[in-house]
Amino acid sequence: MSRFIARRVGYALIALIGATMLVFGLSRMVGDPRDLYIQEGGYGTSPETRAVLEKQLNLDKPFVLQYGLWLGRVLRGDLGNSVFTRTPVSRQIRESAPRTLKLGLVSWVIATGMGIPLGIAAAVYRGTVWDKLARGFALLGQAAPPFWLGIMGILLFSVKLRWLPAGTEGEGLAIRNFIMPAFTLGWLASAGYMRITRSAMLEVLDSEFVKLARAKGVGRGTVIWKHAFRNALIPPLTISALLLAGFITGAVVIETVFAWPGMGRLAVDAVSNNDYPLMTGAVLVFAVVYLVMNLVTDVAYAYVDPRIRYS
Numbered sequence: 211m212s213r214f215i216a217r218r219v220g221y222a223l224i225a226l227i228g229a230t231m232l233v234f235g236l237s238r239m240v241g242d243p244r245d246l247y248i249q250e251g252g253y254g255t256s257p258e259t260r261a262v263l264e265k266q267l268n269l270d271k272p273f274v275l276q277y278g279l280w281l282g283r284v285l286r287g288d289l290g291n292s293v294f295t296r297t298p299v300s301r302q303i304r305e306s307a308p309r310t311l312k313l314g315l316v317s318w319v320i321a322t323g324m325g326i327p328l329g330i331a332a333a334v335y336r337g338t339v340w341d342k343l344a345r346g347f348a349l350l351g352q353a354a355p356p357f358w359l360g361i362m363g364i365l366l367f368s369v370k371l372r373w374l375p376a377g378t379e380g381e382g383l384a385i386r387n388f389i390m391p392a393f394t395l396g397w398l399a400s401a402g403y404m405r406i407t408r409s410a411m412l413e414v415l416d417s418e419f420v421k422l423a424r425a426k427g428v429g430r431g432t433v434i435w436k437h438a439f440r441n442a443l444i445p446p447l448t449i450s451a452l453l454l455a456g457f458i459t460g461a462v463v464i465e466t467v468f469a470w471p472g473m474g475r476l477a478v479d480a481v482s483n484n485d486y487p488l489m490t491g492a493v494l495v496f497a498v499v500y501l502v503m504n505l506v507t508d509v510a511y512a513y514v515d516p517r518i519r520y521s
Contacts, residue, residue, distance in 0.1 A: 290487035310472030314457035321396035325403020333411030351401030410442035
């Protein structure tokens with residue numbers, strides 16, 4: 211097991227190095243990096259200013275050395291200063307990341323708590339009205355765009371009924387502020403959960419060992435939860451960690467609709483303002499989140515299915 215984990219960690223480190231090289235290389239492929247820092251009201255465009263920027267950005271050194279110096283600063287937590295706000299990028303990320311993490315975790319819990327039980331019920335009661343209702347829920351969840359759901363939710367629950375706030379994080383752990391963003395973000399994922407769980411459960415329920423367990427008189431609950439669900443867990447587990455990573459890194463639309471001050475809005479603002487240091491920091495955080503969640507998924511595979519860790 212330790213060799214399996216060590217091998218996966220090695221793969222993750224290699225992928226992370228590749229991601230940092232790609233992020234750093236893009237700044238050198240689009241033209242003169244100094245142009246990214248020269249904005250209205252900023253550094254100016256005089257030859258002296260460009261010379262100072264060249265030295266600050268280490269553009270007078272070979273590319274490999276530039277990358278090494280930049281990576282060294284990143285490992286020390288120095289992501290540079292924002293071009294637009296002149297504040298450290300690491301500080302902005304520390305302020306925004308917890309907000310997105312809380313929203314992503316709540317949305318993931320909602321999606322998992324709704325999608326997996328619906329998928330199990332649809333498979334166990336296949337062909338019945340419960341199966342049709344679950345599939346209709348999945349169809350609606352995958353067809354309705356999240357931004358439309360968010361806007362309709364604000365119109366109904368905030369404007370018409372005045373039950374919930376229209377947006378923002380609120381003070382402290384304001385549960386009312388989480389309800390609409392979390393459900394809007396989690397509905398699409400719960401529909402995917404339901405479809406994958408149903409397909410996996412149907413495949414296992416039709417297998418020979420399940421039929422043998424039933425023939426031996428094993429109880430219905432034991433067949434469903436111990437024999438069927440455990441063997442059907444790999445496909446939902448695959449998307450589970452990736453969905454959590456997607457919630458954390460891809461909640462751009464939801465954070466925009468509900469004015470949620472998280473990483474998604476931070477990245478959008480960085481792109482709008484041509485703020486390269488902030489864009490770099492956000493992309494690095496997103497890459498690390500995906501790699502960590504992918505590593506967690508690989509390790510969880512090994513615990514769910516022993517054949518994986520011994521292969």
